[in-house]
Amino acid sequence: MNTSRLLSLIESLLEIDSHLGLQAKLVALRDAMRNYAGTPGGQPQQAAVAQSRQAFIDAASLLSDELLPTDEVRPKEIDAWQYFKPDIGTEVLTALNDNAALPHEAASKLSEMTLERGEFIDTLKNTVDNLRALGVKTSDLEPGEAEVGFVLPRLMFHNDLPGLITELREINKTIRIVSEVTLNGEVPPVKVKQISTSDPSFFFDVLPHVAVEIGKAVSWAVGIWHTIEQTKKARAETKALKIHTEKELAAFYDEKIKSMIQAEVEKKVDELTKGSSELRVNEQKGLLRHSLNSLIARTERGMTVEVNAELLPEPQNDNVADGEGSSATGLSPEMTARQQELQQIRSIGAELRFPPPSEDPILQLASDSANDQGAKDVSDKPSKTARTPRTRTTE
Numbered sequence: 001m002n003t004s005r006l007l008s009l010i011e012s013l014l015e016i017d018s019h020l021g022l023q024a025k026l027v028a029l030r031d032a033m034r035n036y037a038g039t040p041g042g043q044p045q046q047a048a049v050a051q052s053r054q055a056f057i058d059a060a061s062l063l064s065d066e067l068l069p070t071d072e073v074r075p076k077e078i079d080a081w082q083y084f085k086p087d088i089g090t091e092v093l094t095a096l097n098d099n100a101a102l103p104h105e106a107a108s109k110l111s112e113m114t115l116e117r118g119e120f121i122d123t124l125k126n127t128v129d130n131l132r133a134l135g136v137k138t139s140d141l142e143p144g145e146a147e148v149g150f151v152l153p154r155l156m157f158h159n160d161l162p163g164l165i166t167e168l169r170e171i172n173k174t175i176r177i178v179s180e181v182t183l184n185g186e187v188p189p190v191k192v193k194q195i196s197t198s199d200p201s202f203f204f205d206v207l208p209h210v211a212v213e214i215g216k217a218v219s220w221a222v223g224i225w226h227t228i229e230q231t232k233k234a235r236a237e238t239k240a241l242k243i244h245t246e247k248e249l250a251a252f253y254d255e256k257i258k259s260m261i262q263a264e265v266e267k268k269v270d271e272l273t274k275g276s277s278e279l280r281v282n283e284q285k286g287l288l289r290h291s292l293n294s295l296i297a298r299t300e301r302g303m304t305v306e307v308n309a310e311l312l313p314e315p316q317n318d319n320v321a322d323g324e325g326s327s328a329t330g331l332s333p334e335m336t337a338r339q340q341e342l343q344q345i346r347s348i349g350a351e352l353r354f355p356p357p358s359e360d361p362i363l364q365l366a367s368d369s370a371n372d373q374g375a376k377d378v379s380d381k382p383s384k385t386a387r388t389p390r391t392r393t394t395e
Contacts (some may be wrong), residue, residue, distance in 0.1 A: 002194065002196060003131060003136045004136060004137060004138055004139060004140060005074075005196060005201075006078070006127075006131070007128065007131045007132075007136050007137070007138050008138040008139070009074050009075070009078070009080075010078075010124050010127055010128055010131075011128060011138065013075065013080055013084060013124060014121070014124055014125065014128065016063070016066045016067070016084065017084075017121060019066075020059045020060075020062055020063070020066070021059055022056070022059055022060065022063075022088075023114075023117060023118060023121050025052070025055050025056040025059050026056055026092070026113070026114050026117060026118075027114055027118070028052045028055070028056075029049070029052040029053055029055075029056050029092070029110065029114075030107070030110045030111055030114040031052075032045070032048040032049045032051075032052040032053075033049055033052075033096070033103070033106060033107040033110050034107050034111070035048065036048070036049045036103055036107070037103040037104045037106070037107040053092075053093070053096065056089060056092060057089040057092070057093060059089075060086070060087075060088050060089030060092075061086070061089055063084060063085070063086040063088070064086040067084060067085075067086065074198075077198055080120070080124070083117050083120050083121075091113075092110070092113065095109045095110060095113065096109075096110065139308060139310055141308065141309065141310035142310060143310050143311065143312045143313055144208070144310065144312050144338060144342065145205070145208075145309065145310050146205075146206055146207065146208040146210075146211035146307070146308065146309040146310075146342065146345050147193055147194075147203050147204060147205055147206060147211070147306075147307070147308050147309075148175070148203070148204055148206050148210075148211050148214050148215075148305065148306065148307050148308075149194070149201055149202065149203035149204070149305065149306040149307075149308070150171050150201070150202050150303060150304075150305055151199055151200070151201045151303065151304045151305070151306070152164070152167050152199060152200050152201075152202075152303055153199050153301065153302040153303065153357065154199055154200070155301070155302070155357070156298065156301050156302070156303065156365075164200065167298075168202065170291075170294050170298070171202065171204075172190055173287065173290070173291055173294075174214070174217075174291040174294065174295065175190050175204060175206060175210070175214065176190060177284065177287040177288055177291055178210055178213050178214050178217065178272070178288075178291070179206070179207070179210045180284065181272045181273055181275075181276055181284055181288065182209055182210050182213045182272075183207065183209065183210065184275065184277075185277065185280075188206075188207060188210075190204055190205075190206075191204060191205045192204060193205045203306075208309060208338065208341045208342055208345060209341060211307045211308075211309060211345045212307075212341060212344055212345055212348065213272070214305070214307060215305075215307040215345060215348035215349060215352070216348065217268070217272075217292065217295060218295065218299075218305045218307075218352060219348060219351070219352060220264075220268060221292070221295040221296045221299045222299060222352065222353070222354060222355070224261060224264055224296050224299075225296065225299050225300060225355055225358075226355070227260065228257055228261070228300070228358075228362055229355070229358070231253060231256065231257050231260075232253070232257070232360070232362075234253070235249055235253040235254075238253070254362070257362055258362065261293070261296060261362070261363065265289055265292045265293060265296075266289075268288070268292055269285050269288045269289055269292065272288055273285055273288065293363060294365070296363055297361065297363035297364065297365050298365070299354065299355075300357070300358045300361040300362065300363065301357050301358065301361055301365075302354075302356070302357030304352075304354045305352065305354075306349060306352070307345050307348055307349040307352075308345070308346070308349055309341075309342040309343075309345035309346055309349075310342070311339060311342050311343065311346075312331065312335055312338065312339050312342065314330055314331070315330040315331065
């Protein structure tokens with residue numbers, strides 16, 4: 001994780017804490033518990049504890065909506081997970097219940113927890129201030145630029161270099177074929193912008209329109225995954241009834257899932273190749289089928305994707321020429337369209353929510369030779385664009 005990602009993570013955690021009022025509610029509960037410990041028989045003090053406790057537990061329960069299981073990795077890298085995990089409310093409640101007969105002990109334990117979390121929150125705030133003072137930004141994208149990032153769980157390639165190379169090859173195929181069908185045959189070079197460790201993260205410079213379509217495809221894949229999980233849940237419930245054999249269950253549910261996936265893949269392929277040239281549409285469809293199936297299979301296994309963009313600056317009104325070509329935003333019609341595209345990328349990125357890895361994936365991580373050759377054909381095709389994206393290297 002580089003400094004930009006670190007700053008983004010910390011600001012996100014602080015925003016969650018502020019939005020839910022977690023630390024403020026924990027402090028209120030601590031104060032109420034202290035008052036109750038001083039007058040354990042007082043009804044108003046007891047009522048205040050109950051009210052404050054419920055307020056904190058309710059706020060903590062919303063963490064599951066803010067942080068999904070796949071969000072554990074980055075907070076754990078900075079020892080933040082223990083202060084933001086969804087069951088922190090349960091931990092506080094346990095501390096109170098374990099010392100229910102000893103209000104002073106309960107107040108003391110709660111004070112320790114509140115102090116420790118408060119000091120960590122202060123550390124996060126100070127880190128943000130220091131990083132900002134050093135000129136660190138949450139994104140080093142230039143206005144109008146976009147990027148797409150893939151986070152690969154190590155379990156997908158078992159820390160094996162050939163396995164990692166295979167994953168990068170699949171990413172390359174996906175970016176290039178989506179670029180080709182999106183840009184009417186143009187295949188810009190895929191430039192690495194950033195590499196981070198832990199679970200390896202690779203960010204690539206892409207044109208905004210390509211980022212939009214990749215973001216839509218990822219969102220589509222996550223939606224397919226949710227449908228798969230619902231069907232698998234129904235299968236498990238049917239299996240528990242013990243009225244069907246495993247072969248019968250597989251014939252109905254497993255085949256139904258696979259046929260549903262292929263039907264949805266075909267719909268997506270047709271959507272993406274709607275404007276493709278007849279000369280290459282069949283090859284494009286084959287490559288897209290492979291990439292979309294690959295996307296679903298890797299989503300099942302815990303791969304996550306980010307799409308990011310930096311908005312264009314809005315011109316000052318006194319610098320905008322009054323005349324043909326200006327718009328209500330102060331941008332030209334062309335730049336207004338680009339701005340809307342960049343905003344769409346941001347919206348897609350903000351809404352992406354990934355499930356935890358499946359323990360029983362449906363699709364295999366296939367990479368057949370025919371699709372490999374097709375991807376090579378795309379890669380070897382001369383680019384029709386002279387655009388050369390910036391590349392950055394991070395530790």
